[in-house]
Amino acid sequence: MLxxxxxxxxxxxxxxxVKLTTKPKPNxxxxxxxxxxxxxxxxxxxSSYSPLPPTELNRSTHLLFYHTTTNHTTKxxxxxxxxxxxxxxxxxxxxxxxxxxxxxxxxxxxxAGTIVGTEKKYSGPNSVAGTxxxxxxxxxxENEVAPPKTISMDLxxxxxxxxxxxxxxxxxxxxxxxxxxxxINDYEAARAVxxxxxxxKLERALGVKLRGKDIGQPLxxxxxx
Numbered sequence: 001m002l003x004x005x006x007x008x009x010x011x012x013x014x015x016x017x018v019k020l021t022t023k024p025k026p027n028x029x030x031x032x033x034x035x036x037x038x039x040x041x042x043x044x045x046x047s048s049y050s051p052l053p054p055t056e057l058n059r060s061t062h063l064l065f066y067h068t069t070t071n072h073t074t075k076x077x078x079x080x081x082x083x084x085x086x087x088x089x090x091x092x093x094x095x096x097x098x099x100x101x102x103x104x105x106x107x108x109x110x111x112a113g114t115i116v117g118t119e120k121k122y123s124g125p126n127s128v129a130g131t132x133x134x135x136x137x138x139x140x141x142e143n144e145v146a147p148p149k150t151i152s153m154d155l156x157x158x159x160x161x162x163x164x165x166x167x168x169x170x171x172x173x174x175x176x177x178x179x180x181x182x183x184i185n186d187y188e189a190a191r192a193v194x195x196x197x198x199x200x201k202l203e204r205a206l207g208v209k210l211r212g213k214d215i216g217q218p219l220x221x222x223x224x225x
Contacts (some may be wrong), residue, residue, distance in 0.1 A: 031168065123129050151190050152192070153190045156188045159206065162208045177201040177205055
């Protein structure tokens, strides 16, 4: 609201168009009323308007207007009187429910009488999730291929013992089964992936069982009496 009492100062005047938007009713468009008013110049925020020839004000000029800035908006009220003051942001903030987590905060709320309700949470035995699902998820998300299963160390030692009992070198055993010596070395060191066809050749060359039950026993089994 702007006020200029009689004889207070001499200033230029500017004519402005003021738009008054009424609150629309349901299913109707808002009404926009345009008024031409005269206010003292310079008077913020209208200092950018070009003034008319200066005249001396002989009365008080009052105006309610839309004043929009980056921070707030002063809205014209159609039912406001000339001497009523429009306050910006005069609405009370909505109340929020705060949660007191410490004993001191709870005691202070009790003394003030602002406690709405109390609730105590307990952690049961099932509150902690199991780790098995996490482990399976980690395995499922891994992009690396799992290494193949190799023969056991006991089987490798059995092959080595049977070869030494026959008095053969790794190269000689490899020649009998038509393989390279490094393949025999991998089998005896338990680094090789089991191959059923090669294990059958080794059984026949060494004369011992290398598959199934009774590993290390003679291939033909005990003779019947």
